[in-house]
Amino acid sequence: MPLKRLIILFCLAVSALPAQAEGFITRLLNKPVPGGVAVVTLPEQSEAPRAQYQNQPLLVIREDGQRWIAIAGIPLAVKPGTEHIETEGGQKIAFKVSDRKYPEQHIKLKNQQHVTPDPEHLKRINRELDEQINAYKTFSARQPSNLLFDRPVDGRLSSAFGLRRFFNGEERNPHSGLDFAASTGTSIKAPAAGQVILTGDYFFNGKTVFVDHGQGLISMFCHLSAIDVQVGDEVGRGAHVGKVGATGRATGPHLHWNVSLNNTRVDPSIFIGAFMP
Numbered sequence: 422m423p424l425k426r427l428i429i430l431f432c433l434a435v436s437a438l439p440a441q442a443e444g445f446i447t448r449l450l451n452k453p454v455p456g457g458v459a460v461v462t463l464p465e466q467s468e469a470p471r472a473q474y475q476n477q478p479l480l481v482i483r484e485d486g487q488r489w490i491a492i493a494g495i496p497l498a499v500k501p502g503t504e505h506i507e508t509e510g511g512q513k514i515a516f517k518v519s520d521r522k523y524p525e526q527h528i529k530l531k532n533q534q535h536v537t538p539d540p541e542h543l544k545r546i547n548r549e550l551d552e553q554i555n556a557y558k559t560f561s562a563r564q565p566s567n568l569l570f571d572r573p574v575d576g577r578l579s580s581a582f583g584l585r586r587f588f589n590g591e592e593r594n595p596h597s598g599l600d601f602a603a604s605t606g607t608s609i610k611a612p613a614a615g616q617v618i619l620t621g622d623y624f625f626n627g628k629t630v631f632v633d634h635g636q637g638l639i640s641m642f643c644h645l646s647a648i649d650v651q652v653g654d655e656v657g658r659g660a661h662v663g664k665v666g667a668t669g670r671a672t673g674p675h676l677h678w679n680v681s682l683n684n685t686r687v688d689p690s691i692f693i694g695a696f697m698p
């Protein structure tokens with residue numbers, strides 16, 4: 422058999438193989454628990470398919486040049502069981518959500534306004550909340566530069582994502598991000614490339630920076646002592662964005678880092694390969 426024909430036959434055989442073993446991104450990110458991430462394979466087509474989950478557009482990438490995958494953030498409030506994403510054509514694709522237990526954390530705050538704010542503070546808090554929720558809804562066309570994120574600071578992981586939080590004995594929202602122990606002034610670096618879409622000095626979050634990594638994947642850094650970027654700035658992977666501090670509702674200097682996908686706050690430890698079931 423001529424070599425050329427052998428090569429053609431070989432190529433046909435390879436392309437006819439069933440779906441390949443899951444790739445690096447799927448192994449890294451597929452942690453389908455409340456507050457986790459589901460990686461869902463989409464139907465094969467030439468152009469990137471579009472998909473949504475709970476009416477929010479999803480991050481879609483080509484994995485290993487072999488298949489389209491949608492990467493969906495799962496809200497903490499979702500119950501274990503079967504969930505669905507929906508393709509542009511209206512096809513529903515199921516994925517399973519497993520259980521995950523989140524422990525409690527009890528925190529003492531000196532400032533009672535940070536536990537039960539006055540009505541005047543509430544007005545400010547709600548305005549700031551709207552501003553930040555709008556930032557999380559950003560969906561830009563750019564492809565994230567890397568899905569295995571770099572750690573934004575050197576420092577031990579202190580408070581985990583999802584902790585059920587009690588401030589001075591009163592239950593408040595669960596911990597929406599991951600805390601790193603680091604001293605005031607430590608440089609915070611972008612875990613992936615992106616654009617600065619919001620900065621502010623907020624009642625709870627203190628000095629805050631939002632970076633859009635593309636397709637609804639957004640980082641938020643808060644309690645900073647200094648913000649060293651401006652809205653509209655393009656930041657490269659590893660670029661300095663600000664400095665660690667203790668502004669807003671913080672008991673001491675640390676970095677609080679949120680990662681959001683499809684307007685859903687998920688466990689950032691997944692993106693740095695530090696997820697523990």
Ligand SMILES: [Zn+2]
Pocket residue numbers: 580596598599600676677678
């Ligand atoms: Zn935190």
